[in-house]
Amino acid sequence: MIRIFGYSLEKKPTTSPIMEFVAVLIALLIAFGVSALLIASAGANVAEAFRSLLRGSFGSRSAIAETIIQGTPLILTGLAVTVAFRGQLWNIGAEGQFFAGAMASYLVATSLPELSRVPMVLTIFLAALIAGGVLGAIPAILKVRFGASEVIVTVMLNFVVLFFLSYLLSGPWQDPMSAFLQTSRITETARVSRIITGTRIHIGIIIALISVVVVWFLLFKTTLGYEIRAYGINPIASKYKGIPPLRTIVLTLAISGAIAALAGAGEVVGLHGRLRLDISTGFGFTGIIVALLGRLHPFLVVAAALFMGALWNGSLAMQITTGVPIALAYVIRGVVLVALLAAETLTHYRIRRVCDE
Amino acid sequence: MTGLPDHARPILQPILQVENLTKRFPSVLALDNVSMDVKRGEIHCLLGENGAGKSTLSETIYGTYLPDSGKIFFRGAPVEIMSPKDAIAAGISIVHQHFVLVPPLTVLENVILGTQKSGLYMDLKYARERLNELSRNYGVALNLDARVWHLSVGEQQWVEIFKALYIGVDLLILDEPTAVLTPQQSERLFSVIKQMRDEGLAIIFITHKLKEVKAVSDRVTVLRKGKKIATVNTKDVSKQELANMMVGRDVVFTIERQDMPPGEVVFEANNLRALNFHGEEGLRGVSFDVREKEVLGLAGVSGNGQKLLFDVIVGQEKPTEGSLKLAGRDITNTTTSKRMKLGLSSIPEDRIKEGLVMDFMVEENLILGFQRREPFAKGKTLVNQKAIRKFSKKSIEDFDIATPSSKQISKKLSGGNLQKLILAREFSQETKFLIAGQPTRGLDVGSTEYVRRRILEQKRKGAGVLLISEDLDEILNLSDRIAVIFKGELMDIIDVNEADIEQLGLLMAGIQKGEEV
Numbered sequence: 001m002i003r004i005f006g007y008s009l010e011k012k013p014t015t016s017p018i019m020e021f022v023a024v025l026i027a028l029l030i031a032f033g034v035s036a037l038l039i040a041s042a043g044a045n046v047a048e049a050f051r052s053l054l055r056g057s058f059g060s061r062s063a064i065a066e067t068i069i070q071g072t073p074l075i076l077t078g079l080a081v082t083v084a085f086r087g088q089l090w091n092i093g094a095e096g097q098f099f100a101g102a103m104a105s106y107l108v109a110t111s112l113p114e115l116s117r118v119p120m121v122l123t124i125f126l127a128a129l130i131a132g133g134v135l136g137a138i139p140a141i142l143k144v145r146f147g148a149s150e151v152i153v154t155v156m157l158n159f160v161v162l163f164f165l166s167y168l169l170s171g172p173w174q175d176p177m178s179a180f181l182q183t184s185r186i187t188e189t190a191r192v193s194r195i196i197t198g199t200r201i202h203i204g205i206i207i208a209l210i211s212v213v214v215v216w217f218l219l220f221k222t223t224l225g226y227e228i229r230a231y232g233i234n235p236i237a238s239k240y241k242g243i244p245p246l247r248t249i250v251l252t253l254a255i256s257g258a259i260a261a262l263a264g265a266g267e268v269v270g271l272h273g274r275l276r277l278d279i280s281t282g283f284g285f286t287g288i289i290v291a292l293l294g295r296l297h298p299f300l301v302v303a304a305a306l307f308m309g310a311l312w313n314g315s316l317a318m319q320i321t322t323g324v325p326i327a328l329a330y331v332i333r334g335v336v337l338v339a340l341l342a343a344e345t346l347t348h349y350r351i352r353r354v355c356d357e
Numbered sequence: 358m359t360g361l362p363d364h365a366r367p368i369l370q371p372i373l374q375v376e377n378l379t380k381r382f383p384s385v386l387a388l389d390n391v392s393m394d395v396k397r398g399e400i401h402c403l404l405g406e407n408g409a410g411k412s413t414l415s416e417t418i419y420g421t422y423l424p425d426s427g428k429i430f431f432r433g434a435p436v437e438i439m440s441p442k443d444a445i446a447a448g449i450s451i452v453h454q455h456f457v458l459v460p461p462l463t464v465l466e467n468v469i470l471g472t473q474k475s476g477l478y479m480d481l482k483y484a485r486e487r488l489n490e491l492s493r494n495y496g497v498a499l500n501l502d503a504r505v506w507h508l509s510v511g512e513q514q515w516v517e518i519f520k521a522l523y524i525g526v527d528l529l530i531l532d533e534p535t536a537v538l539t540p541q542q543s544e545r546l547f548s549v550i551k552q553m554r555d556e557g558l559a560i561i562f563i564t565h566k567l568k569e570v571k572a573v574s575d576r577v578t579v580l581r582k583g584k585k586i587a588t589v590n591t592k593d594v595s596k597q598e599l600a601n602m603m604v605g606r607d608v609v610f611t612i613e614r615q616d617m618p619p620g621e622v623v624f625e626a627n628n629l630r631a632l633n634f635h636g637e638e639g640l641r642g643v644s645f646d647v648r649e650k651e652v653l654g655l656a657g658v659s660g661n662g663q664k665l666l667f668d669v670i671v672g673q674e675k676p677t678e679g680s681l682k683l684a685g686r687d688i689t690n691t692t693t694s695k696r697m698k699l700g701l702s703s704i705p706e707d708r709i710k711e712g713l714v715m716d717f718m719v720e721e722n723l724i725l726g727f728q729r730r731e732p733f734a735k736g737k738t739l740v741n742q743k744a745i746r747k748f749s750k751k752s753i754e755d756f757d758i759a760t761p762s763s764k765q766i767s768k769k770l771s772g773g774n775l776q777k778l779i780l781a782r783e784f785s786q787e788t789k790f791l792i793a794g795q796p797t798r799g800l801d802v803g804s805t806e807y808v809r810r811r812i813l814e815q816k817r818k819g820a821g822v823l824l825i826s827e828d829l830d831e832i833l834n835l836s837d838r839i840a841v842i843f844k845g846e847l848m849d850i851i852d853v854n855e856a857d858i859e860q861l862g863l864l865m866a867g868i869q870k871g872e873e874v
């Protein structure tokens with residue numbers, strides 16, 4: 001307990017949902033306050049910057065569509081992190097899992113070119129699920145068998161995957177017609193893009209929305225989801241009541257990895273049609289913020305993902321009109337995360353007068 | 358009785374006066390306008406059920422907590438005790454309910470630690486002399502060079518007490534000191550603190566056991582739910598009166614155990630050996646069996662292997678040697694969930710850590726461990742919400758769980774209701790063998806009664822029960838046979854009709870029948 005001038009900061013046993021909502025709002029306000037200061041210090045007009053940020057994210061039909069496009073992979077990585085965090089398993093590896101899914105997609109598209117569209121796309125997403133699942137299971141097994149922290153293993157696996165991909169892109173998989181680190185375009189039968197005319201909205205959003213329902217169902221309507229949540233809140237009691245740690249941890253992280261991989265597959269199949277290192281703007285990491293902002297609830301994750309997508313696109317527009325560098329978007333994301341974590345902690349405390357003097 | 362008879366002791370001004378003390382914690386009003394006083398040369402009991410506010414009151418006097426309002430007078434003058442440092446300086450010391458010793462250090466180092474006035478230099482020689490003098494005076498042997506983690510809990514308590522004496526106190530507070538002692542050790546403690554009283558110390562002795570109040574105190578202040586009920590002269594009240602004050606209604610004291618012919622052997626432990634948390638052998642060849650319709654009580658001072666035995670039986674720790682049999686099957690190498698399916702029900706000692714998911718709703722906790730079984734699951738994979746809701750409504754009613762709804766978050770329930778929740782869950786399957794670890798520890802009198810009745814009901818229905826408890830009265834009231842555990846070994850197993858407290862106490866201290874005390 002901290003005590004200053006007759007006031008004390010005390011831990012509260014419970015918090016109300018309203019308080020949590022208010023805390024998120026305050027966190028966002030703080031984040032924008034800090035951003036405003038940064039914009040001003042970069043020498044730009046704050047009001048104009050925010051106006052272009054808004055215009056860039058929601059200002060037109062195409063802006064809204066781009067926000068949805070940007071939010072699509074974030075919904076999936078946000079869900080991936082949600083599943084893991086619900087089980088108190090800190091999966092920081094969604095970025096690597098995203099690329100595992102993207103690589104699996106490319107591999108299927110190029111090695112089975114004779115498949116027609118429906119089996120092709122189904123195979124691609126299946127392959128992505130498997131790739132992400134396997135990548136997710138590795139830290140789980142290391143954790144149960146050797147007590148290795150999943151935080152470190154998942155972070156390290158990001159590097160493994162990214163460096164491996166860099167190698168592939170600069171050699172075996174490199175587009176022979178290009179000097180860039182990228183593959184050639186995948187076959188047309190492996191593409192499902194532009195499902196709404198006039199926009200670039202693609203199959204990813206359908207996959208993402210289906211996943212939202214599936215994750216919600218998994219967490220709250222299946223016995224496995226029950227076990228994941230139980231294990232996440234109290235692993236000791238769960239063990240004492242016979243919930244097996246190995247199965248629970250492996251399944252949780254495998255499912256988490258699989259969902260993150262779907263995001264990568266969606267970007268390849270729906271948007272880019274090829275593999276490059278910059279098909280992710282850090283979706284795996286932003287997924288952590290999305291999951292926390294969405295209070296680890298699948299439905300709220302959608303809103304959080306769209307918000308973060310809007311923020312990204314808005315920042316792009318802001319860069320163009322006011323010259324504030326896009327790096328500011330990263331800064332705002334960071335500030336949102338920190339403010340959120342602080343608010344999260346503070347909702348569990350309250351300030352009270354302790355002595356009448 | 359040692360020392361002077363009551364009437365011969367001089368009547369002195371109170372050394373401590375507490376006036377209208379109020380202390381609120383986030384969730385409860387722990388002290389509500391409490392006033393009391395303690396005199397020199399008096400042992401003053403603070404009596405109350407768990408959660409009554411006894412520890413809060415003493416920790417407030419000691420400066421661990423600041424009161425929200427109220428005044429404290431010491432030696433007739435108002436004092437501002439802002440921290441334990443102020444309390445120590447004034448001459449107030451406490452032996453906490455949970456000790457604060459540093460296990461790797463020796464007894465001597467522990468006593469000096471935090472008691473020396475200033476500087477890095479420790480006057481070990483002086484401290485050693487002073488401590489030897491104290492231990493001679495009170496006739497308590499204390500090995501000053503032993504590392505604290507080698508000592509039994511009872512011995513650690515002496516270290517705490519001597520630490521207080523070493524600093525020099527006028528008011529010594531003992532917070533539930535007998536919770537970790539055998540009956541004989543308690544007797545020993547009583548005679549020592551009586552000697553201290555006769556030497557003029559004021560002593561606050563906290564307990565929730567009526568017997569101890571009668572045995573040791575001059576006056577007693579009863580607390581209930583943060584309120585002071587009364588302060589009375591101990592010799593003017595009966596135990597029954599004290600009990601009624603403490604609980605606030607008439608109390609039924611004992612639950613009648615029923616003798617019934619036991620059935621087949623339902624559980625067997627053969628020569629169990631296992632390593633504890635420290636990597637030492639915590640179970641050293643434990644063998645016993647439990648029959649249907651029988652309660653085997655396991656008595657012992659805590660920390661003698663009870664917890665490890667519990668963990669081995671439910672399948673959370675592997676024995677290094679020996680075997681377990683449940684309902685005729687060897688279960689030595691089976692998983693916890695397999696054992697549960699064979700009819701093992703368990704009430705863990707630490708219900709919050711090991712028995713419940715506190716952030717779960719009541720209805721979710723009611724199926725923990727059974728989530729894949731019919732009817733709570735459809736085909737093992739899907740949650741059957743309807744069946745769960747129905748079961749939880751019924752459980753809340755049958756087990757009298759006080760909760761506004763089955764969707765209530767479990768951590769809002771009181772200790773007694775949490776324990777009822779666990780009982781409802783564990784008894785939802787046909788229980789062949791029940792292992793209960795300290796099932797009534799920390800519960801109020803009402804819940805305690807209830808839990809005991811439910812355990813006996815399982816016995817009547819045909820279950821075998823292993824009851825692990827530190828409360829000898831509980832063991833004597835519920836068990837058909839009593840095993841005593843000491844340092845990982847069963848000292849003896851005796852029929853309850855042949856057991857007496859004296860003998861059990863000796864066994865708990867590791868002394869066999871006929872041995873020299």
Ligand SMILES: Nc1ncnc2c1ncn2[C@@H]1O[C@H](COP(=O)(O)OP(=O)(O)O)[C@@H](O)[C@H]1O
Binds near residue numbers: 406
């Ligand atoms: N540090 C604390 N923070 C919050 N609540 C507390 C704290 N200490 C005690 N309480 C609560 O205050 C009440 C009185 O507790 P306590 O003084 O420990 O009772 P006792 O010692 O009589 O068993 C209980 O309801 C308990 O849960």
Ligand SMILES: [Mg+2]
Binds near residue numbers: 411413532
């Ligand atoms: Mg207490």
